[in-house]
Amino acid sequence: MIHLLTMGHFTPGNPKTAAVEKPLDMDVVNRLLTELAAEDAAGKPTLDGAPVKLKGGVAVVAWKAGLHRNRAAEEFALRLQAETGCAIVDREHSQMIDPGRLEGVGDHAVGRSGG
Amino acid sequence: MKRKLDVPEDPAEHAARFSIDWRDRMEAHARRRLRELGIPEDQIGALDESFGHREAAFHPREETGGGISPGRRINLNSGVFNPDLLRPMLGEEAASMWERLPLRHRMDAVIAHEYEEGKSGDHERAVIDAASTELPISERAREMLQAIAGDVKERSR
Numbered sequence: 001m002i003h004l005l006t007m008g009h010f011t012p013g014n015p016k017t018a019a020v021e022k023p024l025d026m027d028v029v030n031r032l033l034t035e036l037a038a039e040d041a042a043g044k045p046t047l048d049g050a051p052v053k054l055k056g057g058v059a060v061v062a063w064k065a066g067l068h069r070n071r072a073a074e075e076f077a078l079r080l081q082a083e084t085g086c087a088i089v090d091r092e093h094s095q096m097i098d099p100g101r102l103e104g105v106g107d108h109a110v111g112r113s114g115g
Numbered sequence: 116m117k118r119k120l121d122v123p124e125d126p127a128e129h130a131a132r133f134s135i136d137w138r139d140r141m142e143a144h145a146r147r148r149l150r151e152l153g154i155p156e157d158q159i160g161a162l163d164e165s166f167g168h169r170e171a172a173f174h175p176r177e178e179t180g181g182g183i184s185p186g187r188r189i190n191l192n193s194g195v196f197n198p199d200l201l202r203p204m205l206g207e208e209a210a211s212m213w214e215r216l217p218l219r220h221r222m223d224a225v226i227a228h229e230y231e232e233g234k235s236g237d238h239e240r241a242v243i244d245a246a247s248t249e250l251p252i253s254e255r256a257r258e259m260l261q262a263i264a265g266d267v268k269e270r271s272r
Contacts, residue, residue: 001179001180001181001194001200001224001225001228001229002179002180002194002200002201002204003179003238004178004179014162014184014185016161016162016164016182016184017162017164017168018164019164042124048203048204049203049204050203050204051125062204064204064238064239065200065201065204065205065263066201066204066205066209066242066263066264066266067239067242067264067266068204068205068266070204091177092174092177092179092181092182092192093182093183093184093232094161094182094183094184094185
């Protein structure tokens, strides 16, 4: 119904059933979130208002709901993939996401203004 | 002495915990509704890596409402219990309609969306097509899907 972007290092095969091969580099994750994310009332990072969940060595954020796409989440995924070589997957829909499918925000500002 | 309830603040996590506790009942409920709506038997359920790679129509640890897997196999998940599933991505009209929608209509809406996404292979197309799906879903589910498809107008104003 909605789609999530999950970034991580996975074993080969169907992303829905793949295991985490190694955890993401949290130094890179945290730096990118400092650059791109806002914070909710509890101080947790959000991208376009959607919470970023860091658990089990992967990062997860809402991507698509209805006809809305979370471009800030795409930007985070693209930068994280470029810096760490991680995979970008839509686990619940068994899809590897080619970075070419993601637009990100380009030159538009994100972070606090991206909510 | 009163025992303090351990209820997660995150509605998605709360929904997932509830779903894990009640996964067997939800598995039967989801499988039955998929059949009633005419989903072919070989498209009901997908592998759930969280529970021993079993083939299941309900995946309690997933949080998206539902999903589609190779072979156009449909599963529902804990997102059907999350009142905030569409927040903050969609506008308040669609998000609050989902919040008030009873479970059986939420399930119908998710099944129709995933069914149409399986046909077209495209989420955005499925958002549009699900609102007029040929599946015999409930009227309230159809209204929900129409509200989701129309949400772009609210955002583009």
